[in-house]
Amino acid sequence: MxxxxxxxxxxxxxxxxxxxxxxxxxxxxxxxxxxxGPALSQREIETIxxxxxxxxxxxxxxxxxxxxxxxxxxxxxxxxxxQLLAAGSDEDRYVLPFNGFKIVIEQEPDGYVISLxxxxxxxxxxxxxxxxxxxxxxxxxxxxxxxxxxxxIIDDWPFGDDVSEYITRKVKIMLN
Numbered sequence: 001m002x003x004x005x006x007x008x009x010x011x012x013x014x015x016x017x018x019x020x021x022x023x024x025x026x027x028x029x030x031x032x033x034x035x036x037g038p039a040l041s042q043r044e045i046e047t048i049x050x051x052x053x054x055x056x057x058x059x060x061x062x063x064x065x066x067x068x069x070x071x072x073x074x075x076x077x078x079x080x081x082x083q084l085l086a087a088g089s090d091e092d093r094y095v096l097p098f099n100g101f102k103i104v105i106e107q108e109p110d111g112y113v114i115s116l117x118x119x120x121x122x123x124x125x126x127x128x129x130x131x132x133x134x135x136x137x138x139x140x141x142x143x144x145x146x147x148x149x150x151x152x153i154i155d156d157w158p159f160g161d162d163v164s165e166y167i168t169r170k171v172k173i174m175l176n
Contacts, residue, residue, distance in 0.1 A: 014055070023051035030054075031061045069130060069175055094167050101173055103134060103142070105163055112157030114143050116173075123147055131176040136169040144176070 025047045033040045040048075048054045092107040100122040104115040116134060118126075126132070126147050134142040145153040159166060 014052070017050070017052050019051060019053050023047040023054060025051075025054045025057065027057045027061060030058050031064065034061055034065050066130075066175075069125060094163065096167065096171075098171075098173070103171070105157060105167065111161065112163055114155055114157045116143050116145065116153040118147060118152075126175075133174050133176055134171055135174055136166060136171045138169065140166070140169075142166070142171065 023046075025044050029037075029044070030040070030048075032038075033044070048058050094103075094105040096103040096105070100119050102117045104117065106113055106115070114134075116132070118132075131144060131146045133144040136142065140159070142158065143153065143155050145155070147153060157163065
């Protein structure tokens with residue numbers, strides 16, 4: 001991930017670009033690529049990088065998609081309600097069900113892994129650029145991922161071997 005200093009430098013460089021009219025992509029094409037249409041081609045991605053007008057369209061389309069996604073999440077009560085987790089009966093596997101998703105924490109030979117399992121309706125509501133995070137009441141991020149149509153995301157458990165301390169915390173899933 002780029003540092004803030006590098007991001008500011010990149011932004012300054014991009015801000016010096018002038019629009020020469022050589023590159024064009026429609027808002028509708030960008031919006032389609034961010035929602036249900038085919039992904040952007042390499043040429044279209046280059047156009048977004050090379051054209052300030054195309055970048056402005058892309059930024060606006062992203063904001064529209066995020067706003068729509070947040071509305072869908074609120075309507076379905078995904079992620080907003082924090083639920084107290086209960087310890088499982090099997091210390092090698094914890095299943096934590098929620099509205100729209102569930103978390104499974106399992107002991108593997110090399111340590112614990114966390115799985116985020118999205119219900120189909122929640123998964124289908126996400127755009128290819130969306131990422132989700134599971135965060136506990138103390139601000140600890142358990143997992144962050146870009147589902148990209150996947151209903152199962154698996155990662156290493158980030159907190160060592162002490163699962164019991166975490167599974168009693170309230171958690172929520174957030175759209176990033």
